[in-house]
Amino acid sequence: MKTGGGPVSTSFERPSIKVTVILGRLWKYLKKFKWMLLLAVALSIAGNLLALVGPKLSGHAVDAIHPGPGGVDFQSVFFYAGWMVVFYIVSAVLSYLLAALLVNLGSRVVYEMRRDVYEHLMRLPVRFFDSHAAGEILSVLSYDIDTVQASLSNDLVQMLASVITVLGSLWMMLTISPPLVLIFAVTIPCSILFTRYRSIKVRPLYRQRSINLGKLNGYTEEMTGGLRTIKAYHRQEYFAAGFEKKNAEACEANYQADSFSSATGPSVGFINNVSLALISLFGALLYMSGSISLGSVSSFVLYSRKFSGPINEFSNIISELQSALAAAERVLRLLDEPEEESDPADALPLTEVQGNVELRDVSFGYQPGVPVLQHYNLTAKPGQVVAIVGPTGAGKTTIINLLMRFYDVDSGVIFVDGCDIRRIRRGDLRRAFSMVLQDTWLFTGTIRENLTYGKENLSEGEVIAATKAAKIHDFIISLPAGYDTILKEGGSSISKGQKQLLTIARAMLLDAPMLILDEATSNVDTQTERVIQAAMLSLMKGRTSFVIAHRLSTIQNADVIAVLRNGCVAECGTHEELIQAGGYYAELYQAQFDTAEQYSDFE
Numbered sequence: 039m040k041t042g043g044g045p046v047s048t049s050f051e052r053p054s055i056k057v058t059v060i061l062g063r064l065w066k067y068l069k070k071f072k073w074m075l076l077l078a079v080a081l082s083i084a085g086n087l088l089a090l091v092g093p094k095l096s097g098h099a100v101d102a103i104h105p106g107p108g109g110v111d112f113q114s115v116f117f118y119a120g121w122m123v124v125f126y127i128v129s130a131v132l133s134y135l136l137a138a139l140l141v142n143l144g145s146r147v148v149y150e151m152r153r154d155v156y157e158h159l160m161r162l163p164v165r166f167f168d169s170h171a172a173g174e175i176l177s178v179l180s181y182d183i184d185t186v187q188a189s190l191s192n193d194l195v196q197m198l199a200s201v202i203t204v205l206g207s208l209w210m211m212l213t214i215s216p217p218l219v220l221i222f223a224v225t226i227p228c229s230i231l232f233t234r235y236r237s238i239k240v241r242p243l244y245r246q247r248s249i250n251l252g253k254l255n256g257y258t259e260e261m262t263g264g265l266r267t268i269k270a271y272h273r274q275e276y277f278a279a280g281f282e283k284k285n286a287e288a289c290e291a292n293y294q295a296d297s298f299s300s301a302t303g304p305s306v307g308f309i310n311n312v313s314l315a316l317i318s319l320f321g322a323l324l325y326m327s328g329s330i331s332l333g334s335v336s337s338f339v340l341y342s343r344k345f346s347g348p349i350n351e352f353s354n355i356i357s358e359l360q361s362a363l364a365a366a367e368r369v370l371r372l373l374d375e376p377e378e379e380s381d382p383a384d385a386l387p388l389t390e391v392q393g394n395v396e397l398r399d400v401s402f403g404y405q406p407g408v409p410v411l412q413h414y415n416l417t418a419k420p421g422q423v424v425a426i427v428g429p430t431g432a433g434k435t436t437i438i439n440l441l442m443r444f445y446d447v448d449s450g451v452i453f454v455d456g457c458d459i460r461r462i463r464r465g466d467l468r469r470a471f472s473m474v475l476q477d478t479w480l481f482t483g484t485i486r487e488n489l490t491y492g493k494e495n496l497s498e499g500e501v502i503a504a505t506k507a508a509k510i511h512d513f514i515i516s517l518p519a520g521y522d523t524i525l526k527e528g529g530s531s532i533s534k535g536q537k538q539l540l541t542i543a544r545a546m547l548l549d550a551p552m553l554i555l556d557e558a559t560s561n562v563d564t565q566t567e568r569v570i571q572a573a574m575l576s577l578m579k580g581r582t583s584f585v586i587a588h589r590l591s592t593i594q595n596a597d598v599i600a601v602l603r604n605g606c607v608a609e610c611g612t613h614e615e616l617i618q619a620g621g622y623y624a625e626l627y628q629a630q631f632d633t634a635e636q637y638s639d640f641e
């Protein structure tokens with residue numbers, strides 16, 4: 039079954055969400071841990087207030103040094119210096135505890151966020167996955183969420199510390215010399231305006247960085263998936279050029295964002311140094327006029343450094359926050375993707391399935407204006423085997439997509455046991471079908487887990503009976519760990535045919551009342567196909583089955599063969615009837631028959 043094919047959506051690139059909305063939604067995650075947050079605030083206040091005492095003590099120590107011989111009051115100097123050490127040690131311990139707490143908080147938030155995104159992904163319609171590159175989705179789940187975490191654990195602690203240090207230092211400076219504080223009235227607004235201007239400019243750059251990285255990941259994921267084909271066609275250079283382009287775009291966006299934001303720090307640093315020069319100048323003048331002690335000037339200088347340090351740091355934090363906001367935005371955008379419509383409140387259960395299926399006047403297209411099925415009609419009576427035949431791209435798999443409600447019809451109705459499938463609970467409808475597809479999907483786990491994941495509490499005997507019927511038992515027990523063999527990365531360690539036989543055994547074990555076989559034996563050799571034919575026939579017995587097969591020899595015994603052409607049923611009947619009619623099916627059958635003959639001559 040095809041699941042891809044649609045254009046890769048660019049929905050993660052839509053215009054930005056308002057910062058307040060992003061913060062509000064991040065707060066919903068944070069508030070679950072409000073006690074940790076409160077403790078963090080308390081630790082931050084305590085730690086930074088203690089650190090604020092240092093410069094004051096240092097000022098007292100300086101004032102204990104009097105000009106002239108014997109003018110140093112060592113007792114006082116040691117007293118103040120000792121207390122400084124004590125305050126700084128306690129403050130450092132509190133800062134360490136705070137950082138550890140916030141790292142923990144960040145991890146918890148990220149855990150929740152990642153879980154929400156994953157659960158949301160599971161609820162998204164197939165349409166979403168058909169139109170988004172897997173790498174792009176992975177990029178949101180890993181890189182973007184990690185960026186949010188880094189910001190939550192580092193920036194949050196710095197922001198808290200900065201606010202307290204700035205306010206505390208300002209207060210201390212006001213107690214020392216209000217006129218000197220006036221210098222900041224000129225320099226601080228310059229810093230703030232400059233930082234604000236840069237932060238407005240930098241956010242779109244960070245957004246672009248996330249987008250480009252997502253594209254690069256999408257491309258890499260696609261290329262690693264298709265590596266065999268690339269090597270077989272010797273197109274490494276061609277795709278390397280594509281990678282080069284995406285890589286260059288990602289690096290360029292990264293450079294643009296980082297270089298723009300990194301210029302902010304030095305600029306703000308310069309403004310702060312100007313204020314330090316002014317403080318030194320005016321401080322000296324005040325000292326000479328006798329209105330301030332030398333120790334106070336020294337304390338003031340230290341506080342001014344403490345005061346402007348975080349403001350300088352603020353610009354860095356702001357750029358990191360912008361990066362985190364851009365990442366959070368992409369995460370939220372993914373969370374905003376509309377989920378598969380939930381079942382209506384009065385949705386009907388599907389318990390005793392008879393297997394009456396009818397597609398009545400069904401029209402459908404994946405994209406507006408590009409119809410795939412047009413006024414399509416098909417009826418399957420209970421227990422019948424319906425084969426759907428048609429040229430490549432005719433819409434055979436699309437019928438399966440509609441039957442399973444991976445997509446909904448544009449018009450017309452699909453009935454199961456006389457009930458519109460849109461009125462049936464989705465889960466019940468899907469459980470009513472066992473599917474064996476051309477593209478088999480096995481997950482990392484043991485063979486047994488892969489066989490039984492559709493149905494719990496299966497006995498060993500049932501599992502072995504199914505694998506024997508699917509002619510895969512002998513292969514499984516030939517493996518050193520038998521049924522406990524771990525299949526890695528979707529079963530990449532076993533052949534495609536073996537994978538398909540495993541999924542046939544899985545479908546047998548699921549024992550659903552209806553069957554979908556979409557090129558189910560396409561990867562199996564003709565000999566094995568013949569051998570498992572009996573098992574397939576017994577599997578289909580009494581079950582309404584939809585079989586898609588290009589090899590017409592496998593569907594000759596179907597009760598109904600529906601030939602699909604140009605979106606509608608071109609011919610319908612049994613094999614004999616269609617051969618007699620001498621239409622498209624007869625032509626197709628003859629062509630396959632001739633080819634088989636040619637090959638047997640060749641042999």
Ligand SMILES: Nc1ncnc2c1ncn2[C@@H]1O[C@H](COP(=O)(O)OP(=O)(O)OP(=O)(O)O)[C@@H](O)[C@H]1O
Nearest residue numbers: 040042043044168404410430431432433434435436
């Ligand atoms: N997710 C999708 N988005 C957009 N178009 C799609 C999508 N899946 C399939 N199509 C298009 O719909 C048409 C029918 O596709 P479908 O997979 O149903 O054909 P098919 O008869 O099963 O082909 P095949 O025999 O090659 O498996 C094709 O033109 C295909 O390109």
